[in-house]
Amino acid sequence: MKITDVQLTAIGMPRLTGFVNKHVIVQLFTDEGIEGIGEMSDFSHLPKYAVDIVDLERTLKQILVGKNPFDIAPINTELNGNFPEAMYYYEKGSFIRNGVDTALYDLCAKALGVSVSDLLGGRQREKIKVCFPIFRHRFMDEVEANLELVKKQYEKGFDVFRLYVGKNVDADEAFLAGVYNEFGGKVKVKSLDFSHLLDWKEALRITRRLAKYPIDLVESPALRNDFAGLHHFRMRCELPVSEHVWSLRQQSEMIKHDSVDIFNIAPVFIGGITQARKAADAAAVAEKSVLIGTTQELSIGTTAMAYFGSTLDHLNYISDPTGPELYVGDVVKNKVNYENGYLHLPERSTIGLGMELDWEKVEQYRVESLNWEDVSVHQLQDRTAQTRA
Known part of the structure; x- marks a missing residue:
């Protein structure tokens, strides 16, 4: 062929x-x-x-x-x-x-x-727990709208959220207080995502302020490719630290510096399933956990990530791919399926990705x-x- x-x-x-x-x-x-x-x-x-x-x-x-x-x-x-x-x-x-x-x-x-x-070696799971993103507050009056978004998504089955932080910390704190005051233990904020916007010292200061609320992990709390800074943050922070993998060389540097607890791996950022599998294998050798990241893909890209994630035995943290829920539409006849906060894989009998263009x-x-x-x-x-x- x-x-x-x-x-x-x-x-x-x-x-x-x-x-x-x-x-x-x-x-x-x-x-x-x-x-x-x-x-x-x-x-x-x-x-x-x-x-x-x-x-x-x-x-x-x-x-x-x-x-x-x-x-x-x-x-x-x-x-x-x-x-x-x-x-x-x-x-x-x-x-x-x-x-x-x-x-x-x-x-x-x-x-x-x-x-x-099957082409990737078989499944270890049929569904992947995912979280819904809450985008960064720049103004205090955005807090109420984001609390309403949490309520709406909770009614749809999403009970874990990921919060982008670092631009307006007062608003970030008000949001976290609102979430836990209204929902208690029914809703969880998985992570504080700094997106490389701050140096590690400022990110650590903010993390200590916000960590009085239940948080699972901290993501990207240092400037991009500051492997030493990421290590310093990790040594001073009680929460696990995650970082995206965008090249095998960058991952190697994070392993050398012992910069993270969790590798955030998404095929889109490292160049496909083939490269993502190499990154996942490197994480396993380094005895690090993995979560599946996202750029907020449509259904084709999200399904590919679900297949990739289904093969991993060290997918130990809640993952991020909820892209199809963030868009007004899609380009396939059969969108990916979310139920009760889980991304479900297509049936095992599905041929290929199981996606058909509309x-x-x-x-x-x-x-x-x-x-x-x-x-x-x-x-x-x-x-x-x-x-x-």
Whole structure:
């Protein structure tokens, strides 16, 4: 079997907040009539430059056409050479490699007539506990709206939340007080996510202030790639510390510095399921726990993460993929399934990813480019449609 063509389709999917995220749907075609689909998730991140989708499609055709899709390892080696790791959290090359890698797994599993989880070695679980994100407070008057959001999501079955912190600590504290006063032990805030916005000393000061409320862990409490600072924070903080893995070199440095307790691994940030499995194996060797991270993918990307997470025996913390719940729509006929705060995998009898494109929805959300238009940096950080001075 050979890959005969590559097609990329850009879409702009609005979040419930009004912010529009740009994604790219990947289709790989073969001479046997089998098609694989993938998702380059959420190009709407810093750095603020746009990928030229026409040029990208042409480049991927040069790399992939004529290849055997089962050559996943050598194809990933070539993709790494064309879109190398850059030691940056939101490196767009990782998003590109992730979309292609997902499509390869979908294609190969379909060719074999098995689920992607079978291709990855089998399942250790049928569902993954996840948390719903509460985005960063910049103003005190946002607290009440976020408490209402917790109430709404709790009624839908989500009882664990992840709080982005560090811009308005008074508002962060007011939110935590409101959550535990209203819900008591029925709701839990899993983590304080600093997103590398502060140095480790300031993050530690804020953590000590907010940790009087029940919190499971702290995430990204140092400046990006400050491995020593992350270690200093961990040695002074009683809560477990988590950090995203965005390159194998960066993960190696965190292991050398003993910087974290938990590796946050998401295929989108490290360049696909193939690389994510390497990161998970490295975490196991280093005797570290794992949770599954997210950039808030659509259903294709989220399902790929669910298959990846289902194979891990050291997935010891609540994970993050709730992206399909944050958007007004999707581009597939069968969205991923959440029940009682769990992301459920498709049935074991499912072939491939189990995702089928809905072309009416694809056309509804199709955009011509990944250009930025007039989106501000604050909008990118807060994932909102509007920002205030």
